[in-house]
Amino acid sequence: MKPTRLDSEISQPLYLQLRDKLLGMIHEGTYAPHERLPSERNLAKLYRLSRATVRQALAELLQQGVIYSRVGKGTYVSELHKWHQGSLLGFNECVLAQGKIPISEILESKIVPAIDEQASRLQIIPGDELVYLARLRKADGVPIAVEAAMLPHELCPGLLTYINGKASIYSILETVYDLQVTTAEVSLFPDLGSKEEIMCLSLPKPGVVFRVEQLSFLRDGRAIELTKATYRGDVCEYYATVQRSKLGVITEDREVVREHPAGGMKYREMLEI
């Protein structure tokens, strides 16, 4: 193998260059699943890096589940390439990733004052201006979901002027306002669609749907977007790759429970059962 020299002149850090290089080779099959990668010390020699830098590159791949390692043995490529694990995707990115073309039909767009529930979730004051955007979302022309997005107007003034049927909100936030969404809390449950939803989505008879709520956050923890969407139940499937965390968590003020949750089932109002 001839390692292409990593370029210390370009802006991207060396460990990211190495990470992407290894990721590329794994994806291309240069390293097959369960095949051993060169040892950390050898990678360091090959690319003329220090072992610390190599470990920094491997750490990301390890964390993403792309590789796994065994003390005394070596580092291996994982069976499944969990590229997607734990990551967050907008509707457009999601559809694009499947090789389909996303289009959004704008149903309604306006500036409204926030009501209590929206305000508390978006960390603003009730009455503050909210960008409201309702869209019918399609993939290759097929209606997939109706979605209402709400954003604090203060964080993205004039957002509506940038909205069209193609660009995603995420990409506008990044390019125009330099706001990067890093995290989101998603919750979803099954339901029967209303008459309007069934019509709008051209759903078959029983009208089974997903109801999805997503609250997105910026790096510093500020809430940036609250979306409530209804997805077709007959053609949509939610999937995620989740990992067991090693962080301990305190519950009930005293008991330390290791391996705390997420990506789990929660109970919504256990009333009337």
Next chain:
Amino acid sequence: MKPTRLDSEISQPLYLQLRDKLLGMIHEGTYAPHERLPSERNLAKLYRLSRATVRQALAELLQQGVIYSRVGKGTYVSELHKWHQGSLLGFNECVLAQGKIPISEILESKIVPAIDEQASRLQIIPGDELVYLARLRKADGVPIAVEAAMLPHELCPGLLTYINGKASIYSILETVYDLQVTTAEVSLFPDLGSKEEIMCLSLPKPGVVFRVEQLSFLRDGRAIELTKATYRGDVCEYYATVQRSKLGVITEDREVVREHPAGGMKYREMLEI
């Protein structure tokens, strides 16, 4: 603040001790959301560690979203404590985390030969022995889901003798067989329950349910458990905290798409639409 001395004698690595210490202080409110933590250099002095070790501790918290950092400014506690983010939870752990008591009623348990679909997903040969375990799962006595779990018998010989209504499969795998589940792929979609399911779960009329499939993996990528479950739609909600990944991914053999998916919506058989 008087930093309790970290103990280099005990087996746990120093950086994990520091991580847990900081995590504890954040949870107890010693450091409030958006409050600045001591700088890396100061933490190193306080705990008599090297800056590299401090950074190793912070890296985990950063990755878990517990803290965020800004070059030139400092490191801050995140608004929301995303303890759970990206982690994986068994049914029992999930229910316990809500302060309820999980009980499982065993509906059927047996050793069966694997059929093709099961075998391919569990990475074994069709006909290999499979541990099959069907359970009705309850929280505080309320039926929540019917679940069928399938595990390669070779990886956990005699598993059925350890099964009871209380211990979780995950905990048995860990304690008896020293097998640790690290990752799982989850997919779910809404549906209407069958007559049997509606009866079994004492569901109200329309009988809306979640259908959940989960394939769990060990560290080295070996598949360990395939579960197919039906959850009540009226009291269950799926939730997860997902993060935008920085890994680039190659799709369609040429195009590089950054910010690739998971925790997204996928389309199941776009047939007949």
Next chain:
DNA sequence: TAGAACTACTGGTACGTACCGGTACGAGGC
């Protein structure tokens, strides 16, 4: 007084060294 320059501090990147305990394998002894 407004703006530029300096300074002190921050996290990010990158380098080096060292030692530990686990793994694999071949040489030597029984």
Next chain:
DNA sequence: GCCTCGTACCGGTACGTACCAGTAGTTCTA
């Protein structure tokens, strides 16, 4: 033939140094 021990290598942990670019406050200058 089997077991033990030494050796080489592996990843994991921990230490140190150095320099960079971004931030913020002060001080100096035009």
